[in-house]
Amino acid sequence: MNEYPIPIERLVDELSKLPGIGRKTALRLAYHIINLNEIQVKNLSNALIEAKEKIHECKLCFNLTDKEYCDLCSNDKRDRSKICVVESPKDLFAIENGGGYNGLYHVLHGIISPMNGIGAGQIRLKELEDRLNDDIKEIIIATNLSVEGDATAHYISQLVKDKDILVTRIAHGVPVGSDLEYFDSVTLKLALKNRTEI
Amino acid sequence: MNEYPIPIERLVDELSKLPGIGRKTALRLAYHIINLNEIQVKNLSNALIEAKEKIHECKLCFNLTDKEYCDLCSNDKRDRSKICVVESPKDLFAIENGGGYNGLYHVLHGIISPMNGIGAGQIRLKELEDRLNDDIKEIIIATNLSVEGDATAHYISQLVKDKDILVTRIAHGVPVGSDLEYFDSVTLKLALKNRTEI
Numbered sequence A, B: 001m002n003e004y005p006i007p008i009e010r011l012v013d014e015l016s017k018l019p020g021i022g023r024k025t026a027l028r029l030a031y032h033i034i035n036l037n038e039i040q041v042k043n044l045s046n047a048l049i050e051a052k053e054k055i056h057e058c059k060l061c062f063n064l065t066d067k068e069y070c071d072l073c074s075n076d077k078r079d080r081s082k083i084c085v086v087e088s089p090k091d092l093f094a095i096e097n098g099g100g101y102n103g104l105y106h107v108l109h110g111i112i113s114p115m116n117g118i119g120a121g122q123i124r125l126k127e128l129e130d131r132l133n134d135d136i137k138e139i140i141i142a143t144n145l146s147v148e149g150d151a152t153a154h155y156i157s158q159l160v161k162d163k164d165i166l167v168t169r170i171a172h173g174v175p176v177g178s179d180l181e182y183f184d185s186v187t188l189k190l191a192l193k194n195r196t197e198i
Helices: A006-016 A022-035 A037-055 A088-099 A125-133 A148-159 A185-193 B006-016 B023-035 B036-055 B089-098 B125-131 B147-160 B186-195
Strands: A079-086 A103-108 A139-143 A165-169 B079-086 B102-107 B138-141 B166-168
Touching: A006 A022, A006 B036, A022 B036, A022 B089, A037 A125, A037 B006, A037 B036, A079 A125, A088 A103, A088 B023, A103 A125, A125 B006, A125 B186, A139 A148, A139 B166, A148 A165, B006 B023, B079 B125, B089 B102, B102 B125, B125 B147, B138 B147, B147 B166
Parallel strands: A079 A103, A079 A139, A139 A165, B079 B102, B079 B138, B138 B166
Antiparallel strands: none
């Protein structure tokens, strides 16, 4: 007998499909789940279904939300003249939790990556273009500093070229509280190049 | 906004309850799950419910099974004169996958641990006693070599004392293919003490 009973095998199979979960971890989780009471398993199962059913993209900024427009887009106190462009909702929440920004967002849900066959048409760039009306004064690009991030930033700056909109990119440099010795040369060069007067 | 939409928060909450999954990992899993299609999420959700509903303990050995008696207990080819006593179904499957054993098992679902308030009555020791009829020739104790494992082994040997049953314990020593320098002194002392003639 090298196999567990079918319902356990099926659960282990399904859990192993999740990112970062191999068969051993899936088995540990499966044992844990079998030892929970029925209500706890129902709660977990319902949370899965409910998140999938209720969460979709905001009609304006494509952030994840359970409403038509997300809490940020429907918040009157946000500065509607600025749009911060991010790759994923995770990046949006990271900036939001940082607390230094009060404008709107635009979630691309991906990044231009010819190596992976992802062109401008596959991410939410057309939808960004549609948002660029006269109220928008600044686009802040917060894509990563990678080939793909650069390509996407370049594409966006081309979109905006003929409009009276400022395009900026978040600063890349050495994080606060970190030791210089641990950073790669590209980060250090950038940090020097973009130095600011104190 | 420091919170995700409620259905995401609920899913993250539920996932964080699983062993070894913190909030960051739960968030990564939640994003992944939201990006799956509906059928994939249903499959995962159903696998959870099904495993909980269908898996229970074997009536004889208390291994996990979806039948009345597990595949091992209902297999005529197994040697019914030997019972290997393990702490958990995981240990049973580990020994089974090793392939060196053809007898039956008894899963205690725990171990005597006065420190944690677990006495003999809370694990399947009474049920082991009930199995000790004249057909049983050997009890092989495969609990860990810890205070709790020793206490449990001692308890079992007392159960069997007046019966004509051999009680053995699996060998503890240095695993195959490992470097001696990495083992603790207790393991090395045991390995020397229990040396065998070649």
